[in-house]
Amino acid sequence: MFIYDYSKNVLKTFKINDLNFMACLSVYVDRVRELPPYDKSDFMIGFEIDEQLLPGFGMFSTDVLVFIGKESPFIQGQxxxxxxxxxxxxxxxxxxxxxxxxxxxxxxxxxxxxxxxxxxxxxxxxxxxxxxxxxxxxxxxxxxxxxxxxxxxxxxxxxxxxxxxxxxxxxxxxxxxxxxxxxxxxxxxxxxxxxxxxxxxxxxxxx
Incomplete structure (x- = not known):
């Protein structure tokens, strides 16, 4: 996984095998009125990354792109x-x-x-x-x-x-x-x- 903050020109790389796969129930699901089983669209699905491994990225990373593959597709600094x-x-x-x-x-x-x-x-x-x-x-x-x-x-x-x-x-x-x-x-x-x-x-x- 390649995470690129183009506003700061910072590229972070992680091996998928080292990351935990996770699914979180969306905050927009009414857990009182909507009971399990839930549809897959009710979940936010992705990989868990310790925030300490992403210094300076912040909670809302609006200038960040993520790519999953063998090689980074990004050109840095241009x-x-x-x-x-x-x-x-x-x-x-x-x-x-x-x-x-x-x-x-x-x-x-x-x-x-x-x-x-x-x-x-x-x-x-x-x-x-x-x-x-x-x-x-x-x-x-x-x-x-x-x-x-x-x-x-x-x-x-x-x-x-x-x-x-x-x-x-x-x-x-x-x-x-x-x-x-x-x-x-x-x-x-x-x-x-x-x-x-x-x-x-x-x-x-x-x-």
Whole structure:
């Protein structure tokens, strides 16, 4: 098992044979009204790891990924938190109007830019009825000015400052994620290559 805290660039490794397998009844099960036998979906199932073996990870490790396999898939130290700089809306590259929405329905809100290596990242809020309705993202090649990636996010928008980009997985393109809060389940990690599908994170996010 490989546990990677990408915000701190800390990787911990454990042998599965050394870990206890455990199943805990979910706190959302009403033990007074709901009597055994319980369904397997009523349990939280995983491996028990002494918290002393994970110093600095904390109770709520929101910037941590776990992989079970023979080799770690993670590339360490090449993922960056995006630090956005506010720009005037006129400097946001055009070309997305009409593809995802009718431009006349929205006004352009705050726009932001981030640069790293050979890539430029642009983000812009789309405003409707005085509220941010969506956020669009455009990634450009600084040298060729060609579009590398584009997306529009419309649900549970995460605040600026929670986005990450860079190399995270071996033998995979650069990634980008952190634009949405997911109420149930987990956000997928998007790859900055149109031919590659996003990497889905499996998690237990019940509430």
């Amino acid at each position: 993922l960056q938190r995006i630090v956005w700089q506010k720009i005037k809306s006129k400097y946001f590259p055009s070309g997305m109007e009409g593809k995802y929405f009718k431009d006349s329905e929205y006004s352009k809100g705050d726009s932001y830019k981030y640069e790293t290596g050979d890539l430029q990242y642009f983000a812009q809020d789309l405003v409707k009825n005085n509220s941010v309705f969506a956020r669009r993202l455009l990634v450009m090649d600084r040298r060729t000015k060609n579009k590398v990636y584009e997306a529009v996010y419309t649900r549970d928008l995460a605040p600026f400052g929670r986005q990450w980009t860079g190399r995270l997985f071996k033998n995979k393109p650069k990634v980008i994620f952190g634009f949405e809060y997911i109420s149930f389940g987990c956000e997928s990690i998007e790859l900055l290559k149109s031919s590659e599908e996003a990497i889905r994170i499996h998690c237990d996010n019940r509430h």
